[in-house]
Amino acid sequence: MPATLLGTTPSASAALRAEFTDGAGYLAACTAGLPMVSTRAAIAADLVRWPDLGRYTRAAEASRSYAARLLGVAAERVAIGSQTSVMAGLLAASLPDGAEVLCAADEFSSIVLPFVHAGRGITVRTAPLSDLADAVGPKTDLVVFSLVQSACGTVADGAAIAAAARAHGARTLCDVTQAAGWMPVAGELFDAVVCHAYKWLCAPRGVAFLAISAEYAQTVRPIHAGWYAGHDPWASCYGGNAVLAEDARRFDVSPAWQAFLGAEPALRAFADAHMPAIASHTTALAAAFRERCDRPAAPSARPSAIVSWPDADGDDLARLTAAGIAASGRNGRARLAFHIFNDEDDVDRAARALGR
Structure with a gap:
């Protein structure tokens, strides 16, 4: 250097x-992103060992804590998953019928298409990123945008967009996939934040996070809930009577084990x-x-x-x-x-x- x-x-x-x-x-x-030396070592070591769910779980939970630091939120606000589109779809499924979603023009499709195809009378309106804050109106329920635009690299004025949304009683969904890893992220500004870690955070593909405020989480249905979303995942493996976690873990999906083994050292290095x-x-x-x-x-x-x-x-x-x-x-x-x-x-x- x-x-x-x-x-x-x-x-x-x-x-x-x-x-x-x-x-x-x-x-x-x-x-x-490029794989780190420590990521390669972690994955290679696992391939010559017996599978160990305890080891995999520890890597997933450590990854959650590092992601919380990188996103600027508390760990109990962070859910783990595999793709940002699935997390956006979770939010789309929980919008009220007839809701209006405002998206930045030319936005990455993974955070737009789940709302476009949500049905139930949900409409998607777009505006240029530079005009997004001014485009929020009294009918807007959710404002969706990337902190850094994928196609052109433009950095959004996240604080202004969040302030405009609050002034109109709307929520915000901010995708920081193209931001986390090279710039500080103030996730507390937004009601929900999604991030796939395989780009600037240099994790294996299949490691993604949703950070969601406690108030917003109360309106979201855990439609992807599985055993890992349980209050006690190991007691939630069978039947439909499992008690879900009270915090954002209720939105977890079962982690891709080897991906999280490789992600844990990468996320730790960036968080530090x-x-x-x-x-x-x-x-x-x-x-x-x-x-x-x-x-x-x-x-x-x-x-x-x-x-x-x-x-x-x-x-x-x-x-x-x-x-x-x-x-x-x-x-x-x-x-x-x-x-x-x-x-x-x-x-x-x-x-x-x-x-x-």
Whole structure:
């Protein structure tokens, strides 16, 4: 790591960077994170041992506690699952008939389609992310948006959106999948937060979280409840008389064991790291790339670790790929993501691939 950036990174963040051995040229954390050394070790060790439900449960519960720290909420507010769309579907199923849902335009479909197809007269209205707070109205029941937009990397004004929703008696659902891991997350601002950990948090796919306020949780039906949602999961394995957990665990689904074994060390490392320093590091790299390639951000834009630009024909993405750079294309745009394992050499490598 260049000295200019290392000097802004506390020791915990430096230790986090040391967990990655192959990050050069990988600018696609917004698509999928790189596995850590400790994640690989945990999964490999499990493959040569007998299955142990106690070990798996301990990993899942530790992951819940680390996720709570990363999302800025209490652990009893956090439910574990496997996909954000399932968690959004849980909330969609619990909306009143005829409810109005306001979504950001061009939002990631996993948090939109569950409401579009909810039936029961539920309607979905959209507005540009920059206008979302102003678009909340007296008929709005739920405002749905990502803190960082997947396709373009724009960082939402979450506080303004949450304030507008509260002023109109609406709730908020914020997806932080593209935020948690590179920037601090203030989950207490929102009524519900969803996060899949396989991107910036570098966990195996199949580890997701729902953080929900106690008041909102009272209105949600645990339609996915299984044995792991029980007050005592080991006493909830048979029949329909199980007593569900009183907190957000009532919305748990049975964890994907090996995925959570791999996730636990990754989530611990990110929870222990200094997130403001990671945000400073990643956004500085993104800004350096923008300057090198003459792609200035909008004057009002909040710093983002994601850089994207129009690339309808995929020419720039092809140039990056040909140069051995892992990048992505979304919604007619090329997209680069700068993470803790990237440095100024990656900025130079990507810029040169584009002829800059």
